[in-house]
Amino acid sequence: xxxxxxxxxxxxxxxxxxxxxxxxxxxxxxxxxxxxxxxxxxxxxxxxxxxxxxxxxxxxxxxxxxxxxxxxxxxxxxxxxxxxxxxxxxxxxxxxxxxxxxxxxxxxxxxxxxxxxxxxxxxxxxxxxxxxxxxxxxxxxxxxxxxxxxxxxxxxxxxxxxxxxxxxxxxxxxxxxxxxxxxxxxxxxxxxxxxxxxxxxxxxxxxxxxxxxxxxxxxxxxxxxxxxxxxxxxxxxxxxxxxxxxxxxxxxxxxxx
Numbered sequence: 001x002x003x004x005x006x007x008x009x010x011x012x013x014x015x016x017x018x019x020x021x022x023x024x025x026x027x028x029x030x031x032x033x034x035x036x037x038x039x040x041x042x043x044x045x046x047x048x049x050x051x052x053x054x055x056x057x058x059x060x061x062x063x064x065x066x067x068x069x070x071x072x073x074x075x076x077x078x079x080x081x082x083x084x085x086x087x088x089x090x091x092x093x094x095x096x097x098x099x100x101x102x103x104x105x106x107x108x109x110x111x112x113x114x115x116x117x118x119x120x121x122x123x124x125x126x127x128x129x130x131x132x133x134x135x136x137x138x139x140x141x142x143x144x145x146x147x148x149x150x151x152x153x154x155x156x157x158x159x160x161x162x163x164x165x166x167x168x169x170x171x172x173x174x175x176x177x178x179x180x181x182x183x184x185x186x187x188x189x190x191x192x193x194x195x196x197x198x199x200x201x202x203x204x205x206x207x208x209x210x211x212x213x214x215x216x217x218x219x220x221x222x223x224x225x226x227x228x229x230x231x232x233x234x235x236x237x238x239x240x241x242x243x244x245x246x247x248x249x250x251x252x253x254x255x256x257x
Contacts, residue, residue: 006097011109018113029117033124036063040129056131058205064122065201068114068143069150073174075110076103076154080161089162099245103158107151138207138217145223146200148230152237159237159244163253199226 018025040059080103083089093099126132153174160170203222206212217223 002097003101006101007105007109010102010105011112014106014109014113025117029120029124032067032117032121033128036060036121036125037128039063054208056129057133060122060125060131060133061204062201063125064118065143065204067118067121068147071114071117072107072111072147072150073154073157075114076107077157077161079103079106079110080158093249100242103155103241107154111147111151136207138212138214139204141214141217142200142203142207142223142226145227145230149233152230152233152235155234155237155241159241162244162248163251199223199229 040056043059080089083092092102095102122133157170157174164170199222203217203220203226206220206222207217210216212220
């Protein structure tokens with residue numbers, strides 16, 4: 001029961017932080033919206049042919065998925081880096097609930113908060129360019145499965161940040177790499193399967209093209225491979241995070257009271 005109470009308290013704290021600093025929250029959302037508008041205008045000027053057919057709608061979907069990758073990866077590593085920098089990371093290790101559960105609760109709660117921000121950004125984008133995404137409930141299934149791989153990578157980066165306090169540049173490079181790889185057709189780069197949302201993006205486009213039912217979707221080769229890949233990355237992330245945690249304790253980077 002204490003785990004549930006902590007989870008609820010952690011979510012309340014995350015939400016309160018967003019409300020307590022409204023300027024930071026609002027400008028963060030506006031920033032993502034402006035980035036999309038600049039991207040949209042750039043393509044409209046230099047590559048208008050890309051907007052033929054469903055090009056604009058596909059751009060919105062791709063941008064939203066990219067936002068999920070960037071935001072979730074950044075939030076987890078920032079959380080651990082900040083706790084390490086201000087010297088409270090050791091305190092988290094001696095909590096009865098356990099450090100691993102604290103990180104897990106943070107991951108899930110930040111995902112929920114980011115998803116709420118995503119809804120606002122999505123509506124702002126659609127109203128700005130007068131193009132609307134028809135929501136398919138199967139998107140939720142694909143996103144949740146794909147998020148497993150993102151959480152795996154977030155745990156890897158979180159583990160590294162226990163050993164190296166400041167990894168902002170590493171996170172930025174990895175995020176950009178993921179974004180570039182995601183747009184490469186899977187037929188030309190088979191290693192895409194180990195990267196977040198790569199198969200997820202392909203599946204979302206396939207859902208729109210083939211009008212899959214839930215049973216048809218879960219039987220597709222892409223969904224099976226994406227699910228297996230995401231679970232494998234999540235398990236690997238848990239292993240790396242645990243290894244980094246033990247290493248940090250052994251080397252005295254993190255000490256117990």
